[in-house]
Amino acid sequence: MITVRSLLDDAWYERYTRISQLNIRSSIYDVTNKCNLRCKGCFFFSSDEHKLHDGEEKDVKKWEEFVDSEVARGVNLAILIGGEPTLFLDRVEAFYRRVPTYCATNGIIKVPRDRFPDMMVGISLWGDSEDEKVLRGRDVFSISLNNYTGDDYTYYLYTLTPKQIGRIERVVKRIRDAGLKVHFQLLSNDEGAEGFHWNESQLSDVRGEMDALLDSYPDTVISSRYYHQVITTGEMLGRKWGWMECPSVTEPMDRRDPQPKRLIRFIRWGADLETMHRCCTSATRDCTTCKDGAAHMSWIMVNKRAHMRSTQDFQNFIEVYEMFAKLYRFIPW
Numbered sequence: 001m002i003t004v005r006s007l008l009d010d011a012w013y014e015r016y017t018r019i020s021q022l023n024i025r026s027s028i029y030d031v032t033n034k035c036n037l038r039c040k041g042c043f044f045f046s047s048d049e050h051k052l053h054d055g056e057e058k059d060v061k062k063w064e065e066f067v068d069s070e071v072a073r074g075v076n077l078a079i080l081i082g083g084e085p086t087l088f089l090d091r092v093e094a095f096y097r098r099v100p101t102y103c104a105t106n107g108i109i110k111v112p113r114d115r116f117p118d119m120m121v122g123i124s125l126w127g128d129s130e131d132e133k134v135l136r137g138r139d140v141f142s143i144s145l146n147n148y149t150g151d152d153y154t155y156y157l158y159t160l161t162p163k164q165i166g167r168i169e170r171v172v173k174r175i176r177d178a179g180l181k182v183h184f185q186l187l188s189n190d191e192g193a194e195g196f197h198w199n200e201s202q203l204s205d206v207r208g209e210m211d212a213l214l215d216s217y218p219d220t221v222i223s224s225r226y227y228h229q230v231i232t233t234g235e236m237l238g239r240k241w242g243w244m245e246c247p248s249v250t251e252p253m254d255r256r257d258p259q260p261k262r263l264i265r266f267i268r269w270g271a272d273l274e275t276m277h278r279c280c281t282s283a284t285r286d287c288t289t290c291k292d293g294a295a296h297m298s299w300i301m302v303n304k305r306a307h308m309r310s311t312q313d314f315q316n317f318i319e320v321y322e323m324f325a326k327l328y329r330f331i332p333w
């Protein structure tokens with residue numbers, strides 16, 4: 001019988017032991033429907049999710065009670081998105097004081113570290129200054145770099161586009177020089193921005209570039225080759241990515257049959273604290289072309305047993321799990 005121990009030498013077994021003790025139960029929260037940007041391809045606005053509910057809960061006490069009920073439900077990692085969460089720091093604080101919290105932001109407003117000393121911050125980045133002007137209307141990168149240089153609890157979530165191929169390194173260098181980390185994902189292009197669709201050869205090229213950057217900047221890039229393989233091919237262990245495989249579907253809305261391996265108790269909540277969204281991105285996104293990085297990462301992580309077919313496959317699984325744990329600071333960078 002294949003066991004974990006039989007697949008791993010001592011060093012790998014120790015790495016496995018470290019991650020196997022983590023029992024992460026995450027959910028995602030829209031802190032607000034408002035944003036100080038309007039990026040082309042933002043899944044939140046392109047799917048009109050900001051209009052879906054009556055509004056957003058404005059009473060901070062209600063947020064505090066809501067977070068308490070989420071903790072009682074078993075959530076031990078709150079992932080805050082939006083809109084732009086930093087527009088409502090009282091709501092962010094309602095989470096931060098109660099549960100390990102990760103805050104996604106565009107980086108325009110600096111999270112005050114006297115109030116949130118060790119909250120994980122993920123800054124969304126859509127390319128170099130030139131691309132950010134096209135997709136986000138301004139050079140957000142320079143602003144966020146200025147705000148977060150040297151911050152130990154911050155990384156860039158760099159959404160790569162086909163236009164970035166061959167130009168990623170200079171962005172990574174700027175991030176390294178600012179003493180920050182970077183993690184990659186791929187643009188899904190929900191709004192069909194001209195020139196931002198992927199073709200097979202571009203996906204292969206970007207995979208090669210991500211691999212090379214991981215090798216050249218191991219202290220800056222938080223990633224793994226296997227993750228690159230899965231997000232660029234949409235395949236894992238011969239299985240194709242899509243609705244019937246996605247792990248990041250809101251649990252009370254999940255009526256798939258057969259049920260795939262999935263995130264336990266996962267819900268994505270709207271900012272009214274009542275609406276549930278279908279999944280970690282938008283309900284209007286086509287699952288067959290969805291490139292969401294976190295969902296693909298979770299796909300690997302919930303399929304541990306399937307990776308126990310060879311030492312290489314299981315080491316790939318461990319590396320992706322470690323990558324996730326680093327991104328949320330469950331283990332050091």
Ligand code: SF4
Nearest residue numbers: 035037038039042106
């Ligand atoms: S900053 Fe984020 S939430 Fe705001 S428009 Fe851009 S992608 Fe959407």
Ligand code: SF4
Nearest residue numbers: 246279285287290295
């Ligand atoms: S859009 Fe992506 S994250 Fe949402 S259900 Fe489909 S595959 Fe999953």
